[in-house]
Amino acid sequence: MKTFHSDQLSVAFLPPxxxxxxxxxRKYTVTHDDENGEIYLSIGYIYDRVKINSKLRDEVIAEWIPRLGEYTLWGQVYVSGGEFDEKYSQVRFLVFQREIETALRAxxxxxxTFYSYFPWLLDAPIYIQFESVYPQFQKIIFCGTPRQYIKLTKENEIQSAAE
Incomplete structure (x- = not known):
C-alpha cells in the first residue's frame, strides 16, 4: 500500500x-492495487468479498462493534492459515504491521462524513487482530483512534500542498 494519498482512494458504499x-x-474492506497504488474502500453491512483476492489475502477488514457500552473499531488481517510457511508468514506479518496505518487512514x-454524524466515535479505540496458525504472529494490537488518523491525513495534505 505504501504511503497514503487521499487522491488514490476509491470509496464504494454497499447498499443499504x-x-x-x-x-x-458497519463494515470496512480495504484492498489495494500494487501496480497503480490505488486503495479501494468498501463500506457496508457485509465485507466486500468480491474485492478480496483469495490467493493474496492482503485485505484489511474492520467493523464497528459495541463493547462494554462503547463502540470499538475491530479489525482483522489474515497472516496465515497454514498455506504459507513460517518464514513467509513472518514477512506477511511485518508487512501488515508496516502498512496498517495506511489502511486505517484510508x-x-x-x-x-460518518464522523460528522457521530463525532463521539472519533475517540473510539481501534484494535487490529492478526490471524495466524503460528502463535508468534497471532496478536491483537491497539492502533489508536480515528481522530489520530484524521490528524495524520490533514498534516500530510498540508505538507503536500506546501511542497
Whole structure:
C-alpha cells in the first residue's frame, strides 16, 4: 500500500449502507492495487468479498462493534492459515504491521462524513487482530483512534500542498 494519498482512494458504499447508517455492524474492506497504488474502500453491512483476492489475502477488514457500552473499531488481517510457511508468514506479518496505518487512514478518510454524524466515535479505540496458525504472529494490537488518523491525513495534505 505504501504511503497514503487521499487522491488514490476509491470509496464504494454497499447498499443499504449510507454515509450515516449503520453504526453497529458497519463494515470496512480495504484492498489495494500494487501496480497503480490505488486503495479501494468498501463500506457496508457485509465485507466486500468480491474485492478480496483469495490467493493474496492482503485485505484489511474492520467493523464497528459495541463493547462494554462503547463502540470499538475491530479489525482483522489474515497472516496465515497454514498455506504459507513460517518464514513467509513472518514477512506477511511485518508487512501488515508496516502498512496498517495506511489502511486505517484510508478507512477514516473514506468515511469522514460518518464522523460528522457521530463525532463521539472519533475517540473510539481501534484494535487490529492478526490471524495466524503460528502463535508468534497471532496478536491483537491497539492502533489508536480515528481522530489520530484524521490528524495524520490533514498534516500530510498540508505538507503536500506546501511542497
Amino acid at each position: 449502507a449510507t454515509p450515516f447508517f449503520p453504526v453497529e455492524g 478507512m477514516v478518510k473514506g468515511d469522514q
